[in-house]
Amino acid sequence: MTETYSLNFIxxxxxxxxxxxxxxxxxxxxxxxxxxxxxxxxxxxxxxxxTGLAFISANLGALEVFGMGASGAKYGMLTYHFYLIGAIPxxxxxxxxxxxFYYGSKARSVPEYLKLRFDEKTRGFNAFAFAIMTIFASxxxxxxxxxxxxxxxxxxxxxxxxxxxxIVLAYTYLGGLKSAIYNEVLQFFLIVAGMTxxxxxxxxxxxxxxxxxxxxxxxxxxxxxxxDAWLHTWHYLGSGKSNPMGVEWFGMFMxxxxxxxxxxxxxxxxxxQRGMAANSMSAARRTPLIGAIPKMFIPLVVVxxxxxxxxxxxMPDKGFQLVGGNQSDYNMIIPSMLVHYYPNGLLGLGITAxxxxxxxxxxxxxxxFNTVFTYDIYQSYINKGKSDKHYLQVGQFATxxxxxxxxxxxxxxxxFNNIMxxxxxxxxxxxxPLFATFIIGMFWKRxxxxxxxWGLIAGTFAAAVHHGLTLAEGKGxxxxxxxxxxxxxxxxxxxxxxxxxxxFIVTVVVSLLTRxxxxxxxxxxxxxxxxxxxxxxxxxxxxxxPVALAxxxxxxxxxxxxxxW
Amino acid sequence: xxxxIRLPIGSLFTILGAxxxxxxxxxxxxxxxxxxxxxxxxxxxxxxxxxxxxxFLFMVWKKKKASLKK
Numbered sequence: 166m167t168e169t170y171s172l173n174f175i176x177x178x179x180x181x182x183x184x185x186x187x188x189x190x191x192x193x194x195x196x197x198x199x200x201x202x203x204x205x206x207x208x209x210x211x212x213x214x215x216t217g218l219a220f221i222s223a224n225l226g227a228l229e230v231f232g233m234g235a236s237g238a239k240y241g242m243l244t245y246h247f248y249l250i251g252a253i254p255x256x257x258x259x260x261x262x263x264x265x266f267y268y269g270s271k272a273r274s275v276p277e278y279l280k281l282r283f284d285e286k287t288r289g290f291n292a293f294a295f296a297i298m299t300i301f302a303s304x305x306x307x308x309x310x311x312x313x314x315x316x317x318x319x320x321x322x323x324x325x326x327x328x329x330x331x332i333v334l335a336y337t338y339l340g341g342l343k344s345a346i347y348n349e350v351l352q353f354f355l356i357v358a359g360m361t362x363x364x365x366x367x368x369x370x371x372x373x374x375x376x377x378x379x380x381x382x383x384x385x386x387x388x389x390x391x392x393d394a395w396l397h398t399w400h401y402l403g404s405g406k407s408n409p410m411g412v413e414w415f416g417m418f419m420x421x422x423x424x425x426x427x428x429x430x431x432x433x434x435x436x437x438q439r440g441m442a443a444n445s446m447s448a449a450r451r452t453p454l455i456g457a458i459p460k461m462f463i464p465l466v467v468v469x470x471x472x473x474x475x476x477x478x479x480m481p482d483k484g485f486q487l488v489g490g491n492q493s494d495y496n497m498i499i500p501s502m503l504v505h506y507y508p509n510g511l512l513g514l515g516i517t518a519x520x521x522x523x524x525x526x527x528x529x530x531x532x533x534f535n536t537v538f539t540y541d542i543y544q545s546y547i548n549k550g551k552s553d554k555h556y557l558q559v560g561q562f563a564t565x566x567x568x569x570x571x572x573x574x575x576x577x578x579x580x581f582n583n584i585m586x587x588x589x590x591x592x593x594x595x596x597x598p599l600f601a602t603f604i605i606g607m608f609w610k611r612x613x614x615x616x617x618x619w620g621l622i623a624g625t626f627a628a629a630v631h632h633g634l635t636l637a638e639g640k641g642x643x644x645x646x647x648x649x650x651x652x653x654x655x656x657x658x659x660x661x662x663x664x665x666x667x668x669f670i671v672t673v674v675v676s677l678l679t680r681x682x683x684x685x686x687x688x689x690x691x692x693x694x695x696x697x698x699x700x701x702x703x704x705x706x707x708x709x710x711p712v713a714l715a716x717x718x719x720x721x722x723x724x725x726x727x728x729x730w
Numbered sequence: 731x732x733x734x735i736r737l738p739i740g741s742l743f744t745i746l747g748a749x750x751x752x753x754x755x756x757x758x759x760x761x762x763x764x765x766x767x768x769x770x771x772x773x774x775x776x777x778x779x780x781x782x783x784x785x786f787l788f789m790v791w792k793k794k795k796a797s798l799k800k
Contacts, residue, residue, distance in 0.1 A: 170765075175753050178749065179746055179749065179750075182742070182745060182746060182749075183742065183746070186738055186741075186742045189738070190738055193733065193738075194733065197733075215735055347735050347738070350735060350739065351735075351738070351739055351742065354739060354743065354782070358743070358775065358778070358779055361775075362766075362771045362775050365771075366766050366767060366769060366771065369767055369769075370767060505765065506765055506766050506767075507765065507766065507771070508757075508760075508762035508763050508765050508766055508771065508772060509753075509762055510749075510750050510753045510754060510757075510762075510772040510776075511750065511766075511771050511775055514746065514750065514775065
């Protein structure tokens with residue numbers, strides 16, 4: 166049986182109204198875009214609750230939503246690790262310790278911080294890798310959206326690709342970072358509104374929570390696990406063999422929690438940039454902490470649908486099928502559930518929410534790219550010392566250029582799948598050691614530019630070698646096989662641990678062997694021990710104090726961890 | 731400031747919520763709801779979005795009133 170659904174005038178009306186608002190926001194913000202700071206940095210004028218929602222929304226692109234839905238079906242509650250251990254410690258660390266260095270220093274981007282703290286070559290390495298990565302990510306989003314609309318609604322692939330590129334270009338070109346942030350907040354609410362009914366209908370369909378548990382028990386025993394393996398987070402992490410994710414507690418805690426989680430949330434300019442656009446130091450520090458609260462509950466609308474789908478697949482009489490014909494392509498779970506359950510009206514809303522989340526994923530990458538390109542590549546290597554007006558124009562040009570290259574990337578992705586997998590792997594190697602460089606740089610004033618640079622190179626190299634020596638799910642071991650992991654996820658967590666360790670050791674050793682070229686004055690505001698402590702203004706309520714907020718976030722996350730143990 | 735993000739968000743949710751709720755009310759007992767197990771999800775989602783949108787607009791209005799008093 167195939168699903169029968171088609172959009173009607175109400176669905177199209179909802180889409181049209183949404184896009185009119187998106188473009189309207191860009192249009193209204195246009196008059197503020199008079200300087201490069203306004204365009205690329207949002208003018209440091211945005212309240213904390215907005216930057217906080219944009220902070221998590223920038224990471225709630227459709228690819229993440231689909232990936233988490235797929236993960237919910239494959240691993241059940243284990244997916245929650247990405248929202249607790251994989252996110253919360255990193256967000257607290259950013260808000261309490263790292264944001265003061267980003268917001269308080271003259272740095273306008275993460276690579277620029279590396280230039281101020283270390284040296285030019287460390288910045289260059291990070292800036293180029295990041296610029297290429299963002300364009301690549303935005304191209305992948307475009308490709309995935311166009312492919313989805315082709316499969317789901319039979320829209321023309323080229324039309325969807327170009328139309329989505331034009332819309333993203335229009336609102337980021339008009340309103341810069343601020344426009345991207347505002348649209349991310351809009352998208353956040355739209356995703357919640359569009360996905361919540363799915364969970365309610367789906368749960369009803371599979372017999373409520375107890376029905377879902379029973380079905381997931383059948384799924385688990387069918388794959389040779391304990392019946393409740395899909396329902397716990399830490400309980401079965403004693404060994405990688407007793408849980409479907411194939412990860413053991415140390416790899417989870419150190420690999421995902423410490424190296425990858427903290428590394429992503431604390432050093433990825435795409436998310437950090439949202440905090441740097443806040444209207445005060447306190448607001449910048451509260452950005453990740455405010456974002457952390459909804460973050461812990463997002464799985465209810467993105468992971469739970471995946472778990473429901475796993476149950477539905479056991480019940481052939483429900484007629485649930487993955488669209489696109491490939492019944493093992495779990496990334497199609499969320500769109501397939503939308504068309505399975507939603508009547509016209511809500512269907513338009515759900516598809517609009519998915520399109521919104523694809524586009525905000527692209528816009529987030531494009532706005533991070535144009536900032537790094539303008540400040541860290543153009544102003545540093547191509548054309549120094551020009552007027553601000555010139556850099557504003559370069560920023561606008563970089564936006565067009567970024568979207569154009571994304572379109573190209575999307576077409577490459579359409580024809581060469583392997584190249585994309587390969588690039589993704591390279592980026593993983595480059596990113597894995599970054600957190601070591603930042604943590605040493607921020608807490609050890611003796612760390613030198615040469616130490617940081619060679620540490621990063623060593624960490625990237627270690628990641629590549631580790632991947633070359635280990636095998637998981639048929640991937641890796643291109644040098645020779647020394648070890649086999651139970652899953653690709655375990656392999657990538659351990660790759661990160663090795664990269665971090667190599668980067669840490671080499672940075673320390675090379676720093677001790679080389680001279681510190683930065684004076685005490687240079688490092689003030691960039692290193693913890695040389696930076697005056699920030700005091701909260703007297704008389705502000707507790708929920709505007711970053712440390713108090715961090716405690717609340719910490720307590721909620723611990724309670725959730727125990728409840729879901 | 732001059733721009734308050736709650737205005738566009740509130741307006742969009744109010745408009746979309748109203749459209750969904752009205753469309754849902756008009757199509758009560760329609761066969762389109764067999765997909766959603768007979769639940770009229772358009773009405774419920776629409777009303778939810780409408781309440782949220784009006785709440786946002788109310789906050790914008792309250793802020794405007796407070797700043798006018800000053």
